Amino acid sequence: MPLDVEARPATEGVDVSRHRESVEIATGVHWIGALDPTLRTFDIILRTANGTTYNAYAIRGSQGVAIVDTVKIEFSSEFFARLETVARYDEIRAIVLNHLEPDHTGALPELMRRAPQARLYVSTRATSMLKALLKPKEEERRFVYTTVGTGDEISLGERTLRFLHTPFLHWPDTQCTYLVEQQVLFSGDVFGCHYCDSRLFNDRVGEFRFSFDYYYAHIMRPFKQHVMDALKLIEPLSIKMVAPAHGPILRDRPRRYITHYRELSTSSLAGAICNKEKTLIIFYMSSYGNTARMAEAVCAGAEERGGVRVSLYDLEGGEIEPFVDLIEEADALAFGSPTINGDAVKPVWDLLSSLAVVNLKGKIGAAFGSYGWSGEAVRMIEDRMRGLKMRIPISGLRVKLIPTDEELEACRDFGCRLSDALSGGKNEPAVIDFADLA
Amino acid sequence: MPKAKITFEDVEQTVNVPAGTRIIEVSEKIGAGIIYGCREGDCGTCMMHVTEGWNNLTEPSVLEEKILRENMASRHDRLACQAQILGNCKVKPA
Ligand SMILES: Cc1cc2nc3c(=O)[nH]c(=O)nc-3n(C[C@H](O)[C@H](O)[C@H](O)COP(=O)(O)O)c2cc1C
Ligand SMILES: [Fe+2]
Ligand SMILES: [Fe+2]
Numbered sequence: 134m135p136l137d138v139e140a141r142p143a144t145e146g147v148d149v150s151r152h153r154e155s156v157e158i159a160t161g162v163h164w165i166g167a168l169d170p171t172l173r174t175f176d177i178i179l180r181t182a183n184g185t186t187y188n189a190y191a192i193r194g195s196q197g198v199a200i201v202d203t204v205k206i207e208f209s210s211e212f213f214a215r216l217e218t219v220a221r222y223d224e225i226r227a228i229v230l231n232h233l234e235p236d237h238t239g240a241l242p243e244l245m246r247r248a249p250q251a252r253l254y255v256s257t258r259a260t261s262m263l264k265a266l267l268k269p270k271e272e273e274r275r276f277v278y279t280t281v282g283t284g285d286e287i288s289l290g291e292r293t294l295r296f297l298h299t300p301f302l303h304w305p306d307t308q309c310t311y312l313v314e315q316q317v318l319f320s321g322d323v324f325g326c327h328y329c330d331s332r333l334f335n336d337r338v339g340e341f342r343f344s345f346d347y348y349y350a351h352i353m354r355p356f357k358q359h360v361m362d363a364l365k366l367i368e369p370l371s372i373k374m375v376a377p378a379h380g381p382i383l384r385d386r387p388r389r390y391i392t393h394y395r396e397l398s399t400s401s402l403a404g405a406i407c408n409k410e411k412t413l414i415i416f417y418m419s420s421y422g423n424t425a426r427m428a429e430a431v432c433a434g435a436e437e438r439g440g441v442r443v444s445l446y447d448l449e450g451g452e453i454e455p456f457v458d459l460i461e462e463a464d465a466l467a468f469g470s471p472t473i474n475g476d477a478v479k480p481v482w483d484l485l486s487s488l489a490v491v492n493l494k495g496k497i498g499a500a501f502g503s504y505g506w507s508g509e510a511v512r513m514i515e516d517r518m519r520g521l522k523m524r525i526p527i528s529g530l531r532v533k534l535i536p537t538d539e540e541l542e543a544c545r546d547f548g549c550r551l552s553d554a555l556s557g558g559k560n561e562p563a564v565i566d567f568a569d570l571a
Numbered sequence: 572m573p574k575a576k577i578t579f580e581d582v583e584q585t586v587n588v589p590a591g592t593r594i595i596e597v598s599e600k601i602g603a604g605i606i607y608g609c610r611e612g613d614c615g616t617c618m619m620h621v622t623e624g625w626n627n628l629t630e631p632s633v634l635e636e637k638i639l640r641e642n643m644a645s646r647h648d649r650l651a652c653q654a655q656i657l658g659n660c661k662v663k664p665a
Pocket of ligand 1: 421424470506
């Protein structure tokens with residue numbers, strides 16, 4: 134029998150900052166989360182201008198109650214107060230954790246104490262993290278949990294929770310949980326944002342589009358490929374409501390946010406650049422023009438080969454953010470830096486330390502530069518790129534002070550080899566020797 | 572020293588390595604898509620699928636067996652931080 138999701142008994146003029154009760158967001162489905170309006174920095178990497186919410190949910194069926202996620206530990210009392218308005222602890226059969234990060238599992242140990250009969254449901258990737266999180270002492274190693282994957286279900290009677298395995302969004306153990314009969318997707322951090330508004334629902338709260346995009350850009354962007362995989366599971370579902378773990382509950386046209394995730398995860402430049410062509414971006418910085426001349430020669434050499442689209446950028450003339458966008462799309466990156474006081478120059482490091490939001494794994498890297506006597510820059514840049522999990526198939530090129538014609542020829546050759554490494558490699562797997570990798 | 576070839580199917584790259592090399596040491600350097608957590612066989616993050624040459628890796632330890640079980644490993648899954656390469660094989664992220 135289809136249940137009515139439309140019933141919104143308590144939604145007219147909701148203001149959860151004025152009480153500690155639950156809010157019924159669909160029949161039998163209750164928000165039991167907490168508001169954190171004063172939070173300004175989250176996980177070090179994120180800022181929020183008006184705090185966040187930790188959304189937790191209780192779902193009641195004829196055969197017991199399921200809790201989906203909890204809250205950050207400091208907000209436990211608010212969570213338990215709201216929970217107690219919808220269920221007794223002995224009614225709780227299932228505790229579903231969509232991922233184990235402390236902002237959603239802070240109240241878990243206490244909840245397990247109060248509802249010892251409840252079984253935990255976590256993703257197949259969560260086991261070892263769960264143990265690290267709960268640190269059970271030998272004598273109490275008896276907590277029960279079940280690992281679940283895509284398609285697994287638990288029945289609460291007339292309500293069924295079905296799991297979707299959506300790893301790396303943004304933790305390895307991330308999953309989403311779908312309330313089948315009412316088509317509500319409990320999506321965890323996915324489709325969430327740090328935006329605190331006591332009116333709870335996307336059609337009631339203030340303007341949160343910026344926060345939604347910002348959250349995606351900092352939390353989900355490094356995992357675009359995983360987002361696409363997850364969307365393959367989510368998009369075919371009928372969805373009346375998306376209930377994320379942070380920010381507004383998306384009940385008004387929830388599909389828009391799903392579509393928006395696909396747009397955000399799809400390369401914006403892909404259409405503009407021929408698919409078969411590989412892309413190489415050369416960034417450089419130069420005080421007297423020596424490294425600049427090297428960069429031009431590397432560029433010319435790389436272009437000579439054809440099949441590789443090469444771009445040349447002087448770091449002095451650009452901002453970090455658009456460069457990060459370019460890097461995300463590129464197949465190879467080359468950095469040219471002189472050595473100044475035993476180091477590469479700061480704009481290079483600024484860029485190389487701004488890449489945590491993009492996936493660099495497997496991209497090809499290269500470094501070159503002019504130097505005066507010690508020339509450390511090239512090797513340091515290579516090490517950094519290796520640290521970022523890039524491959525360095527062609528070892529760096531240094532020129533002492535002003536490049537001669539011969540040295541410029543070597544730069545040109547360096548560009549050619551880089552281009553070959555880029556257009557080769559695929560299709561026919563070339564064998565490389567382990568000794569050449571380090 | 573005996574050598575072996577390991578192919579990382581996701582990046583289509585084959586590497587010639589000395590026998591006994593741990594897969595983690597190679598996959599990180601070439602940037603294959605295997606992801607690492609603890610690096611000591613405890614977290615299961617680096618689970619990968621062996622598509623060919625299953626028998627050309629060192630046997631999983633008791634600990635690795637346990638972690639594989641806990642992480643619902645399928646038949647030819649191994650932990651890249653534990654498995655050492657003895658002969659030719661092909662792997663991809665699990
Ligand atoms: C303030 C300053 C510090 C420098 N420090 C070093 C150094 O520590 N090691 C080195 O090899 N060269 C050093 N150099 C020399 C430059 O690397 C060299 O002049 C190079 O050719 C500059 O290249 P560019 O024209 O591309 O900037 C230094 C130069 C300046 C102006
Ligand atoms: Fe999270
Ligand atoms: Fe979160």
